[in-house]
Amino acid sequence: xxxxxIQQSTEAELTYSATKTGDRSILPADMISVEEARxxxxxxxxxxxxxxxxxxxxxxxxxxxxxxSDLDIPPHPNTxxxxxxxRAEDTKNASYSEPTNxxxxxxxxxxxxxxxxxxxxxxxxxxxxxxxPDGADAVVPFEETDEYDWDTRESSRLAGDWEQNPKxxxxxxxxxxxxxxxxxxxxxxxDGVLVLREGTVVGAPxxxxxxxxxxxxxxxxRRPVVAILSTGDELVRPGSSxxxxxxxxxxxYSLAAQVTAFGGEALVLDVSKDTVEALTLNINEGxxxxxxxxxxxxxxxxxxxxxxTVLAQQGEIGFWTVRMKPGKPLAFGVLEGSEGKQVPxxxxxxxxxxxxxxxxxxxxxxxxxxxxxxxxNADGWERPRVTAIAGDRLKNTDGRRFYARCLLEKxxxxxxxxxxxxxxxxxxxxxxxxxxxxxxxxxxxxx
Amino acid sequence: xxxxxIQQSTEAELTYSATKTGDRSILPADMISVEEARxxxxxxxxxxxxxxxxxxxxxxxxxxxxxxSDLDIPPHPNTxxxxxxxRAEDTKNASYSEPTNxxxxxxxxxxxxxxxxxxxxxxxxxxxxxxxPDGADAVVPFEETDEYDWDTRESSRLAGDWEQNPKxxxxxxxxxxxxxxxxxxxxxxxDGVLVLREGTVVGAPxxxxxxxxxxxxxxxxRRPVVAILSTGDELVRPGSSxxxxxxxxxxxYSLAAQVTAFGGEALVLDVSKDTVEALTLNINEGxxxxxxxxxxxxxxxxxxxxxxTVLAQQGEIGFWTVRMKPGKPLAFGVLEGSEGKQVPxxxxxxxxxxxxxxxxxxxxxxxxxxxxxxxxNADGWERPRVTAIAGDRLKNTDGRRFYARCLLEKxxxxxxxxxxxxxxxxxxxxxxxxxxxxxxxxxxxxx
Numbered sequence: 001x002x003x004x005x006i007q008q009s010t011e012a013e014l015t016y017s018a019t020k021t022g023d024r025s026i027l028p029a030d031m032i033s034v035e036e037a038r039x040x041x042x043x044x045x046x047x048x049x050x051x052x053x054x055x056x057x058x059x060x061x062x063x064x065x066x067x068x069s070d071l072d073i074p075p076h077p078n079t080x081x082x083x084x085x086x087r088a089e090d091t092k093n094a095s096y097s098e099p100t101n102x103x104x105x106x107x108x109x110x111x112x113x114x115x116x117x118x119x120x121x122x123x124x125x126x127x128x129x130x131x132x133p134d135g136a137d138a139v140v141p142f143e144e145t146d147e148y149d150w151d152t153r154e155s156s157r158l159a160g161d162w163e164q165n166p167k168x169x170x171x172x173x174x175x176x177x178x179x180x181x182x183x184x185x186x187x188x189x190x191d192g193v194l195v196l197r198e199g200t201v202v203g204a205p206x207x208x209x210x211x212x213x214x215x216x217x218x219x220x221x222r223r224p225v226v227a228i229l230s231t232g233d234e235l236v237r238p239g240s241s242x243x244x245x246x247x248x249x250x251x252x253y254s255l256a257a258q259v260t261a262f263g264g265e266a267l268v269l270d271v272s273k274d275t276v277e278a279l280t281l282n283i284n285e286g287x288x289x290x291x292x293x294x295x296x297x298x299x300x301x302x303x304x305x306x307x308x309t310v311l312a313q314q315g316e317i318g319f320w321t322v323r324m325k326p327g328k329p330l331a332f333g334v335l336e337g338s339e340g341k342q343v344p345x346x347x348x349x350x351x352x353x354x355x356x357x358x359x360x361x362x363x364x365x366x367x368x369x370x371x372x373x374x375x376x377n378a379d380g381w382e383r384p385r386v387t388a389i390a391g392d393r394l395k396n397t398d399g400r401r402f403y404a405r406c407l408l409e410k411x412x413x414x415x416x417x418x419x420x421x422x423x424x425x426x427x428x429x430x431x432x433x434x435x436x437x438x439x440x441x442x443x444x445x446x447x
Numbered sequence: 448x449x450x451x452x453i454q455q456s457t458e459a460e461l462t463y464s465a466t467k468t469g470d471r472s473i474l475p476a477d478m479i480s481v482e483e484a485r486x487x488x489x490x491x492x493x494x495x496x497x498x499x500x501x502x503x504x505x506x507x508x509x510x511x512x513x514x515x516s517d518l519d520i521p522p523h524p525n526t527x528x529x530x531x532x533x534r535a536e537d538t539k540n541a542s543y544s545e546p547t548n549x550x551x552x553x554x555x556x557x558x559x560x561x562x563x564x565x566x567x568x569x570x571x572x573x574x575x576x577x578x579x580p581d582g583a584d585a586v587v588p589f590e591e592t593d594e595y596d597w598d599t600r601e602s603s604r605l606a607g608d609w610e611q612n613p614k615x616x617x618x619x620x621x622x623x624x625x626x627x628x629x630x631x632x633x634x635x636x637x638d639g640v641l642v643l644r645e646g647t648v649v650g651a652p653x654x655x656x657x658x659x660x661x662x663x664x665x666x667x668x669r670r671p672v673v674a675i676l677s678t679g680d681e682l683v684r685p686g687s688s689x690x691x692x693x694x695x696x697x698x699x700y701s702l703a704a705q706v707t708a709f710g711g712e713a714l715v716l717d718v719s720k721d722t723v724e725a726l727t728l729n730i731n732e733g734x735x736x737x738x739x740x741x742x743x744x745x746x747x748x749x750x751x752x753x754x755x756t757v758l759a760q761q762g763e764i765g766f767w768t769v770r771m772k773p774g775k776p777l778a779f780g781v782l783e784g785s786e787g788k789q790v791p792x793x794x795x796x797x798x799x800x801x802x803x804x805x806x807x808x809x810x811x812x813x814x815x816x817x818x819x820x821x822x823x824n825a826d827g828w829e830r831p832r833v834t835a836i837a838g839d840r841l842k843n844t845d846g847r848r849f850y851a852r853c854l855l856e857k858x859x860x861x862x863x864x865x866x867x868x869x870x871x872x873x874x875x876x877x878x879x880x881x882x883x884x885x886x887x888x889x890x891x892x893x894x
Contacts, residue, residue: 055685056713059704074694080798109680109721113692128744128797129681131692188875195876204708205879208701208799212694212875216686233556234576238502239663245560245578247521247659254655257506261651266503274556297575350575351527352655384831428635428659429642432652 032320033442034361034401040318041332041362044344047372048291053220055210058202060263061220062372067196072186073212076131081181084123084145084170085114085136088178099146099173108133123170132182139181146171189213199375221372226259226363227267227286228252229295231279231307232350235271250428251296251348251355258359262367264292274298279310287314287337291370294363295331297350311335311345323442325400326354330362352428357403357437383436391418394440401442405434479767480889481808481848487765488779488809491791494819495738497666502657505649507710508667509819514643519633520659523578528628531570531592531617532583535625546593546620555580570617579629586628593618636660646822668819673706673810674714674733675699676742678726678754679797682718697875698743698795698802705806709814711739721745726757734761734784738817741810742778744797758782758792770889772847773801777809799875804850804884830883838865841887848889852881 032040050064079085086102094100102123108114108130118124118135126132126139147170189195195213196206202220210218228251235249236242249271256266267289272282286293298307308331311317317333331347346363348355365374365381373380386408394404406417420433479487497511526532533549541547549570555561555577565571565582573579573586594617636642642660643653649667657665675698682696683689696718703713714736719729733740745754755778758764764780778794793810795802812821812828820827833855841851853864867880 055700056703059707071689075689076692112680129679129694196879203879204701204704205803205875205881207704208697208803208875209879211685211700212697212799214683214685214687214689214695216684232576233559236661237663238658238661240661242518242522242661245523247576248661250655250659253502253658254651256503257651257654260506352659356652356655428652428655432643432650432656434652 032322034322034324037320037322037330037332038362038365041344041346041366042369042374044334045366045369047375048222048224048370050219051222052217054217055207055215058210058218058220059204059207061202061223062375063196063198063200063202063206064219064221064372066194066198067210067213067215067218069189069191069193069195069213071213072191073189074183074185074187077185078129078131078183079126079139079181080128080183081139081141082127083125083139083141083181084172085118085126085133085139086123086172086176087118087120087136088138088176088180090121090123091138091140091172091174091176094172094175096173099171101169101171104167104170106133123172125167125170137178137182138176140172140174140176141181144172144174146173197376199372201373224264224291224367224370225267225289226264226292226294226367227269227290228255228259229269229272229282229286229293231272231274231295231298233274237271250352251350254352254356254428255294255296255348255359255363258356258363259294259367262364263371263373264367274307276310279307280313283310283314283335284338287335287341287343290337290343292363292366293335293343293345294348294359295345296348296355298347307331307347311347315342315345317345317347322358323400324358324361325402326351326357328354328400330358332362353405353431356428356431361403386415386436388415388417388438389413390438391416394419394438399442402440403437404440405430406436406438407433408435479769481769481771484767484769484777484779485809485812488791488793488813489816489821491781492813492816494822495669495671495817498669499664500667501664502654502662505657505665505667506651506654508649508670509822510643510645510647510649510653511666511668511819513641513645514657514660514662514665516636516638516640516642516660518660519638520636521576521630521632521634524629524632525576525578526573526586526628527575527630528586528588529574530572530586530588530628531619532565532573532580532586533570533619533623534565534567534583535585535623535627537568537570538585538587538619538621538623541619541622543620546618548616548618551614551617553580570619572614572617584625584629585623587619587621587623588628591619591621593620644823646819648820671711671738671814671817672714672736673711673739673741673814674716674737675702675706676716676719676729676733676740678719678721678742678745680721684718697799698797701799701803701875702741702743702795702806702810705803705810706741706814709811710818710820711814721754723757726754727760730757730761730782731785734782734788734790737784737790739810739813740782740790740792741795741806742792743795743802745794754778754794758794762789762792764792764794769805770847771805771808772849773798773804775801775847777805779809800852800878803875803878808850833862833883835862835864835885836860837885838863841866841885846889849887850884851887852877853883853885854880855882 090102091100102121104125105122106114106124108124108126113131114124114133118133124133195209230249230252234246236246238248252268256268259266269282269286272278295307315333315335317331320330322328322330329349333345335343335345337343348358368374368381388408405420407420409416417438420430537549538547549568551572552569553561553571555571555573560578561571561580565580571580642656647653677696677699681693683693685695699715703715706713716729716733719725742754762780762782764778767777769775769777776796780792782790782792784790795805815821815828835855852867854867856863864885867877
């Protein structure tokens with residue numbers, strides 16, 4: 001065999017030579033773009049039902065209700081620092097060289113409320129988070145008082161100490177502006193406002209906001225369960241030994257990991273032998289629990305496998321030839337589960353790279369849609385894009401969109417994208433080494 | 448109170464006015480940059496011990512061993528398509544108008560091995576993944592044979608059918624090049640090569656590669672357990688009602704969600720009252736299980752809380768003033784757990800935004816280091832950076848690095864970064880709405 005260009009897979013080779021005499025391998029009626037395939041798949045799906053979640057469980061899920069505040073945050077004007085609550089006018093012109101002295105009338109830890117009122121020449125010793133006492137309109141931090149002195153501060157560190165040896169007077173070393181170090185009531189969130197909208201993806205800051213509102217349970221759209229079925233007589237689970245002709249099942253594991261990474265819950269079914277009985281049994285097992293059934297292998301146009309036959313018996317199924325590489329053959333339909341439940345089915349090619357790449361392009365948006373992540377952002381499945389210089393020549397001769405696995409490197413002339421070795425659809429290491437994929441359009445024969 | 452600029456928090460205000468007379472709030476000896484603080488924190492940590500993981504468990508963890516292949520993948524030259532294994536020279540000059548006929552000498556499903564040899568004028572019907580029979584050097588897919596005819600293919604779909612009605616002859620419609628549609632032995636991975644290096648973060652493609660090698664268990668660095676302790680007499684768990692002066696504990700929840708998002712396992716401890724007994728009890732509870740203890744509140748310079756006293760009793764602890772905003776006060780030390788176990792402790796400020804931001808800048812790299820994620824990539828904790836035009840004026844008058852929460856929008860003139868409302872350190876919604884943060888350097892007073 002002759003050495004080949006890096007991007008020229010053996011699969012592409014014959015397709016290319018066939019194209020010269022008439023390209024019988026693609027029936028025009030079945031040809032479909034990546035966008036058309038994705039739109040058809042997504043059109044059959046809706047966000048799943050909702051569940052009540054603890055804050056911990058809600059991370060990464062989509063909120064299924066609007067959340068209104070029923071309190072001000074902070075609830076009262078309070079101090080943002082440890083120090084003395086004062087009347088700003090009493091500190092006028094105070095400085096390190098000419099400080100002013102105030103009478104200390106109380107001590108206020110966080111969580112306590114001062115019952116009295118701060119009048120002319122008075123101050124209240126106050127801890128971060130404590131509500132401002134009536135009459136005071138500024139806080140002077142310890143550092144700007146005689147507590148700046150280390151020894152004084154050491155002895156005042158424990159509440160008990162201070163309460164046993166209260167100070168009657170405090171030296172103020174700076175002029176405080178009205179409002180200084182005070183957090184206003186409702187500064188963060190006002191009572192009655194809409195804080196989080198239905199459709200929001202719950203992240204760490206949202207969880208913090210919910211907790212600060214006193215909310216400990218929210219309605220979220222449930223995590224989609226994705227059943228994964230590898231089919232093929234030649235497949236063996238890792239951990240056992242191979243007989244001649246057999247290979248290890250990689251797709252169950254890589255697809256399950258993708259499901260998890262996309263925010264779904266993976267349900268890996270037994271590898272299915274290519275018999276009607278085995279397949280029917282496994283598919284029905286998957287349909288019991290699954291919100292989406294993903295199979296790999298058995299959907300190629302020329303494919304011998306029984307997968308198509310069994311799928312056709314279970315529901316409506318379409319076999320598509322998608323103008324993409326790796327990938328191309330794809331099946332999609334809606335199967336009938338138990339009690340009439342409709343379960344979308346995505347049939348991926350068997351090659352490990354094709355399976356992962358088609359699941360990235362079609363399965364990821366599907367999981368996102370079921371999880372409600374596209375409610376407020378229809379393009380929310382899109383990966384970030386960067387512009388980079390092609391560091392290798394990409395050839396793309398067969399009219400399909402080519403998703404080339406690339407490694408990005410920062411070089412003086414800019415970001416360079418280089419191919420991760422052989423791009424054959426069996427070569428899973430090309431995926432492993434990649435930072436992303438470069439997209440070569442259908443109508444472009446080289447980059 | 449006068450209306451304030453959006454970025455001017457009340458906290459900044461007094462610090463600024465104090466600076467005019469001498470800035471006593473920062474002792475030069477305690478001043479530390481974000482980088483210095485991070486370097487000191489990370490220098491006390493090493494990757495945790497290793498555990499044996501199933502492939503499913505390994506997702507997101509770091510590999511603690513080199514993985515060598517002990518087989519070729521694919522193991523034998525095999526077909527990448529369903530079709531006929533042929534001798535390429537027998538198809539010379541074949542075309543749709545002048546096809547050639549070959550004698551079919553066998554049927555080979557995936558997983559089976561053909562015992563005979565393909566000689567002149569012969570072909571073997573072969574399914575994707577099946578090893579190439581001796582003598583054959585190319586595969587012609589069904590589409591390029593008389594099986595292209597739909598009726599023929601329908602009847603040939605089930606193995607049983609074909610085996611009961613074998614074809615003796617096949618029409619070949621194209622010329623195949625030697626090697627066409629054949630995947631070579633070892634095309635993806637060769638026997639004996641180093642496939643995955645120690646220190647690799649296991650993602651979906653790595654899991655696929657491990658499975659395809661037959662590996663079902665790998666040594667990984669264990670997921671770090673991060674204990675989280677909110678301290679403060681004023682704190683109440685969400686779900687209960689507030690007495691005057693009390694607020695809901697947000698930090699336990701937002702920090703726990705950050706831990707999960709960073710790949711750690713969060714262990715949320717009871718909210719601790721500000722007494723030596725309560726704190727000591729809670730901290731010791733956390734030290735039992737934790738690889739890192741994170742507290743919030745109680746570490747400010749002027750702080751009254753007992754947190755510092757208790758921490759000082761448990762181990763060596765430093766209190767830092769970091770030149771950053773939000774944030775600034777930070778405690779770090781190594782505490783003594785049960786049986787002499789050394790547990791790093793990160794003491795965050797109590798304000799919800801400061802707590803999240805300092806945990807992002809210091810806790811995230813710490814979790815990454817414990818998880819082994821910095822073994823092969825010391826900067827692996829860095830977030831992606833984009834260049835954007837400032838859509839709002841940022842003022843930064845107090846010599847600290849300002850991490851401003853921003854929303855990014857694509858506009859004709861480029862990417863625009865706008866502030867997410869008030870940047871006060873209590874205003875958690877500023878974090879929730881943000882796509883990222885803009886960094887205003889210490890020595891720059893406006894952007």
